[in-house]
Amino acid sequence: MKQFSIEDKNIFNEFFRKYPPQNSEYTFTNLYMWNHYYNLYYEIINDCLCLISQRDNITAILPPIGDELNIIRAFEVLYKRYKDEGSNTLLERFPEKLAKKISEIFCIEMELDEDNSDYVYNTSDLINLSGRKYHAKKNHVNRFKKLYNYSIETLNETNIMECLYFTEKWLQDKDIQENPGLLDEFQSIKTFFESYRYFDVKGIVIRIGGKVEAYTFGELLNPETAVIHIEKANPDIPDLYAFINQCFAEKVWSHIPYINREQDMGIPGLRRAKQSYHPVKMVYKYKGQI
Template sequence: MELKKLDYDQLAIVRPYFEVFNSEVSDINLTNLMMWRDKYQFYFIEIESFLFIVNIKGAHRYFSQPIGAYTDPKAVYKAVCVLKELCENEQKPLVIKKANEAFVTLLNSYDMTFELKSSIDEQDYIYDFEALKQLSGKKYHKKKNHINKFIRTYEDWRFKWYEASDLDSVDELLQVWLEVKKGNDMDPNLRFEYNGIMDVLKHRHYFDLKIGLIYVEGNIAGFIIGEVVNTSCLLVHIEKADISYEGIFSMLGYTLYNELDHLTFINREQDLGIEGLRKSKLSYHPVKFIQKFELWF
């Protein structure tokens, strides 16, 4: 099986597959894959008219669902059959991770046999864009109070779009974030996240990212990285802030959303089973969840 390493010099090959691939799953997003490619050892393989992302983990390999145009369901099914045969020839199981529900339904229509797994820890939280932009009504009363308090407390604040000259400020903020998290069980992941954020910012010209920053009295207080996907959904990749500024996280999302128009949903990704993160995400009242499935053949 001929695998190629996912890197920036391969973007011209992989990008066209993503441009015709409509999936709400945050993990199967090119920006996310590039951000985490070193941690998860991402490779790719082209089969038929589709691309498969491959995650190398020790002696194990995990594949994405086929990435490409799903206009011909039989072509999708055929690509999976070819990949399954390649895995069988190497005496290894075919395991597909982070698959969406439409893909599972498609395979079921061809009576394909596989074991299916899913976890609420992995599901993406989807919100109504206008609701989080306006924060009006009783259920958002506390959130709007956080915004108003931030504005009253920090009079000399401003939102700005990211520019190359902001890279050092972002780096300083991330270094503080790493120091605060020092000793955390997730230390290795945090370092990969830091490297991935800095890497994407340095290569941001490859992507159409919406990067907003908030400065207070000339000092960076936080930043948020989003991307419009499937024409109408804002996928929020990263939110990082100095928590000494009370209400900064509420302010980051609110200010970015109010700089954008003509969107329907916001995807704020999964909670990974982290109790505090789950509580925070639920407090913004998601309108639906995007399930992700693991398929063992």
């Protein structure tokens, strides 16, 4: 097992190119941003990229990346290794089809991990906001455009530190005790901005009165899907979240059929917000234990 680092980008990207993922976790950017949480190790087994997370005395196997048949063979190696060790090893973020195979072949009980399943939308729906079900969303966007003198710019090395400062202020208004995961998210954003030049992302920044009041960034997950990693906006500015959501889809991802907006992490308000945009499908993920 080798510890995951920035030098591994080409290895990971080659596997993701050859075996396009559906899970939002599986971009190099996402894994690197969140490695302070995952503490990832990897190795190549049977031509599959195998990822292990070691955190807080917990070992977790993430779904191997590779050819369908080889994935089962690679997982068998990991299964025997960790079963022989006698550790309570977790299986995390396994896509539905693979989870069912693992359950059948290895007699492992796999359960739906609803909190970490991804919301996927038609890009055209997020851009056009057509029909009755998007009527309120369209009103929010139009109202923002009328009320505010705003500017839109590309996320780049000249404004990323302003975005980080904005995020620090955004976090100060949050109840960390109620949602401690926000500290992990802030660390992931900080890691991203500090290593920005390494990542293949696109983003936009919204300024109002010259100040950064919102930003978002994402990247291609697979040839048909973009994934949105982070979206932050000043909650005191009405309709800004609706505007940046629509604006990013229109200005950057209009040529891509789908947008994956990641999971809701079981946070009730976030779940309601993601459901309110009417996903066209979900990427269901499963968890289990050896």
